[in-house]
Amino acid sequence: MYKKILFAFDGSENSLRAAIHAVTMARMSKDSFVTIVHVVDGQTSKEDVLHYSSKEEIHIKRKQKLEKAEVVFRSHNVSYEVDLLHGEAAPTIVDYANSKPFDLVVVGSRGLNGLQEMVLGSVSHKVAKRVSAPVLIVK
Amino acid sequence: MAGIVVALALIPEAIAFSIIAGVDPMVGLYASFCIAVVIAIVGGRPGMISGATGAMALLMVTLVAEHGLQYLFATTILTGILQILFGVFKLARYMKFIPRSVMVGFVNALAILIFMAQLEQFVDASWVMYAMVAGALAIIYLFPRISKAIPSPLVAIIVITVIAIFTNSGVKTVGDMGELTSALPAFFMPNVPLTFETLAIIFPYALALTIVGILESLLTAQIVDDMTDTPSDKNRESKGQGIANIVTGFFGGMAGCAMIGQSVINVKSGGRGRLSSLVSGIVLMGMILVLGNIVVQIPMAALVGVMIMVSIGTFDWSSLKGITKVPLTDSIVMVTTVVTVVMTHDLSKGVFAGIILSAIFFVAKISRVQIQSQTEGKKTIYKISGQVFFASVDEIIDAFDFNTDSEEVIIDFSQSHVWDDSAVAAIDKIVIKLRENGSTVQLVGLNKPSSTLIDRMAIHKKPGAKLSGH
Numbered sequence: 249m250y251k252k253i254l255f256a257f258d259g260s261e262n263s264l265r266a267a268i269h270a271v272t273m274a275r276m277s278k279d280s281f282v283t284i285v286h287v288v289d290g291q292t293s294k295e296d297v298l299h300y301s302s303k304e305e306i307h308i309k310r311k312q313k314l315e316k317a318e319v320v321f322r323s324h325n326v327s328y329e330v331d332l333l334h335g336e337a338a339p340t341i342v343d344y345a346n347s348k349p350f351d352l353v354v355v356g357s358r359g360l361n362g363l364q365e366m367v368l369g370s371v372s373h374k375v376a377k378r379v380s381a382p383v384l385i386v387k
Numbered sequence: 388m389a390g391i392v393v394a395l396a397l398i399p400e401a402i403a404f405s406i407i408a409g410v411d412p413m414v415g416l417y418a419s420f421c422i423a424v425v426i427a428i429v430g431g432r433p434g435m436i437s438g439a440t441g442a443m444a445l446l447m448v449t450l451v452a453e454h455g456l457q458y459l460f461a462t463t464i465l466t467g468i469l470q471i472l473f474g475v476f477k478l479a480r481y482m483k484f485i486p487r488s489v490m491v492g493f494v495n496a497l498a499i500l501i502f503m504a505q506l507e508q509f510v511d512a513s514w515v516m517y518a519m520v521a522g523a524l525a526i527i528y529l530f531p532r533i534s535k536a537i538p539s540p541l542v543a544i545i546v547i548t549v550i551a552i553f554t555n556s557g558v559k560t561v562g563d564m565g566e567l568t569s570a571l572p573a574f575f576m577p578n579v580p581l582t583f584e585t586l587a588i589i590f591p592y593a594l595a596l597t598i599v600g601i602l603e604s605l606l607t608a609q610i611v612d613d614m615t616d617t618p619s620d621k622n623r624e625s626k627g628q629g630i631a632n633i634v635t636g637f638f639g640g641m642a643g644c645a646m647i648g649q650s651v652i653n654v655k656s657g658g659r660g661r662l663s664s665l666v667s668g669i670v671l672m673g674m675i676l677v678l679g680n681i682v683v684q685i686p687m688a689a690l691v692g693v694m695i696m697v698s699i700g701t702f703d704w705s706s707l708k709g710i711t712k713v714p715l716t717d718s719i720v721m722v723t724t725v726v727t728v729v730m731t732h733d734l735s736k737g738v739f740a741g742i743i744l745s746a747i748f749f750v751a752k753i754s755r756v757q758i759q760s761q762t763e764g765k766k767t768i769y770k771i772s773g774q775v776f777f778a779s780v781d782e783i784i785d786a787f788d789f790n791t792d793s794e795e796v797i798i799d800f801s802q803s804h805v806w807d808d809s810a811v812a813a814i815d816k817i818v819i820k821l822r823e824n825g826s827t828v829q830l831v832g833l834n835k836p837s838s839t840l841i842d843r844m845a846i847h848k849k850p851g852a853k854l855s856g857h
Binding site: 288293303306335 | 483486487490491494606609610612613614615616647651654655703705706709
C-alpha cells in the first residue's frame with residue numbers, strides 16, 4: 249500500500265485536516281513512513297526576518313508551526329521525519345516529490361485566500377498536475 | 388540566467404528612482420551598473436543584488452534641488468567612505484540594537500514615501516494617464532499567470548510604451564524628465580570646491596545615506612541568508628557597499644544599497660553566487676547602450692505603475708494583520724517611526740525616533756520593581772525583586788518606612804540586580820537613614836556584580852557615614 253508518504257504542510261487549518269488523512273493512509277500499512285515538508289518562500293523569509301530579531305527566534309517559530317502537525321503523527325504512532333525547504337511552494341514541493349520514490353503525496357487545498365490564489369495560482373493544483381505519484385488533496 | 392532577469396527588472400526601477408531623486412535617468416542607471424558589478428566582486432553576501440534604491444533616492448531630493456548634481460556625486464563618495472569605516476570598525480553587530488518594530492516601521496515608511504512620490508505625477512494628468520497606470524498594474528499582477536520567464540514590470544513597460552507611441556497620446560515620457568545618453572560611464576572628479584563648506588553641506592546627507600544604506604543592505608542580507616540557508620559576512624558587506632558607492636560616485640552615479648525586492652527575485656530565479664550580480668550589471672549596461680533611444684519614449688505612467696507595485700511589495704502587510712497581536716508599545720514604536728519619516732521625508736530620522744522611543748519603553752518596562760516587607764517583632768525584612776537602577780530607585784526609596792521601630796532591618800536583594808551609581812546612592816540613603824533612626828541594617832542576597840559595585844562605591848560602610856547634601 250502507501251508506505252512512503254510525503255505530506256506538505258503550510259500551517260493552515262486545511263493542511264492540519266490533511267495531516268489527519270495522511271495519518272489514516274499511513275496506518276493502512278505497517279512500516280509506513282511519512283516525510284513532512286514545510287516550504288518557506290521568499291515572502292515568508294522577508295516577513296520572518298523583519299519580525300523576529302535573530303536566526304534562532306525564526307527557527308523556533310518555524311519549529312512551533314511544524315509542531316502542530318508533528319503532534320498529529322506522534323499521537324498516532326506514525327513514524328515521520330521533518331524537512332524544511334526554501335523556495336516557491338509549488339515547484340519546490342513538486343521537485344522534492346519527484347526526486348524520491350514516494351507512494352503518495354498528501355496536501356491540503358486552499359491555504360491562501362481567494363485573491364492570492366487568483367494571482368499566484370493554486371499550489372495544490374500545480375502539485376496534482378506535476379507530481380508523478382498519486383496525490384491526495386484534502387478539502 | 389537569473390542575472391538577466393534581474394537586469395530586466397532593474398531598468399524600470401533605476402529610471403524611476405532617478406526621477407524620485409530629481410536627477411537624469413542615466414544617474415540611476417550608471418549607479419545600478421557600477422554597484423552591481425563592484426558588489427559582485429567585493430560584497431559579503433553572494434546572491435544579493437544592489438543598485439540605485441528608493442530609500443537612498445528619497446534622501447537625496449533636497450540635496451539635488453538645492454546644490455545640484457555635482458554635490459550628489461561628492462556625497463555618494465563620502466557615503467562610501469563612511470560605510471567602509473562602518474565595516475572596518477565591525478559595527479554590523481550593533482544592528483541588533485535596532486528593534487524589529489523600528490525595522491518594520493522603516494520598510495512601511497519607505498513604501499509610503501515611494502507611493503507618495505508617484506502622486507505628483509498625477510497632478511493635472513488626463514484620463515489617459517490613469518488608464519495607462521491601471522493597465523500597467525493589471526499587466527504587472529496578471530502577466531505572471533501566463534509566463535514567469537520575463538519580469539512582468541518589464542512587459543508592462545514595453546506594452547504601455549508601444550501603446551503610447553502608436554496612439555500618439557502625448558502623455559509625459561521619461562525623455563521629458565531628463566537626458567538619456569547612450570554612453571559608457573566615464574571616470575571624473577565631482578566638480579565641487581574641496582572646502583570645509585562643501586563638507587558641511589554634504590556630511591549630513593552622507594551620514595543619513597550611510598545609515599539607511601547599511602540598514603537596508605544588512606536587512607536584505609539577512610533575508611537572503613534565510614532564503615538560501617547560508618550565513619554571510621555582514622562587515623564585509625558593509626565595506627563592499629562602501630567601495631561600490633565610492634566607485635559609483637566617481638563614475639557619475641547616485642548612492643545605492645541592496646534591494647530587497649530584486650534580491651528575492653534573483654534568489655527565486657536560481658541566483659546564488661556572485662555571478663548573477665555581475666551579469667545583471669553588464670547586461671544592464673549593454674541594454675542602456677542599445678536601447679537608449681527607446682527608453683526616452685517610455686511614458687511616465689508605466690513607471691508610476693511599476694513604482695506602485697514596488698511600494699505595495701515593500702510594505703509589510705503582515706504588520707497590519709499582526710497589529711492586534713503584538714504588544715501595544717511595539718505598535719506605537721512602529722507607527723511613530725512611520726509618522727516621523729512621512730513628516731520629515733528622512734528615513735534616518737524615523738529610525739532614530741523609533742530607537743529612542745523603544746529604548747524609553749524598554750527602560751519603563753524593566754524599571755518595574757516589587758518590594759515586599761514583612762515585620763516579625765523587632766525585625767523587618769524588605770524583599771526587592773527587579774532591576775535596581777536610575778529609573779527604579781525612587782520607587783524603592785518610597786517603599787521604605789524610615790520611622791520604623793524595628794531594631795533590625797534586613798534588605799533581601801536575592802531577586803534583584805544593582806546596576807549603577809544611582810542605585811548605590813539610593814542604597815546608601817536607605818541604610819544611613821535607617822541607622823539614624825536607630826536600626827541596624829543588613830544587606831543580604833546580593834549577587835556578585837552587585838556586591839562588587841556596592842563595595843566599590845557605597846559610603847555607608849565607612850565609619851561615621853552621613854548623607855552629604857541629599
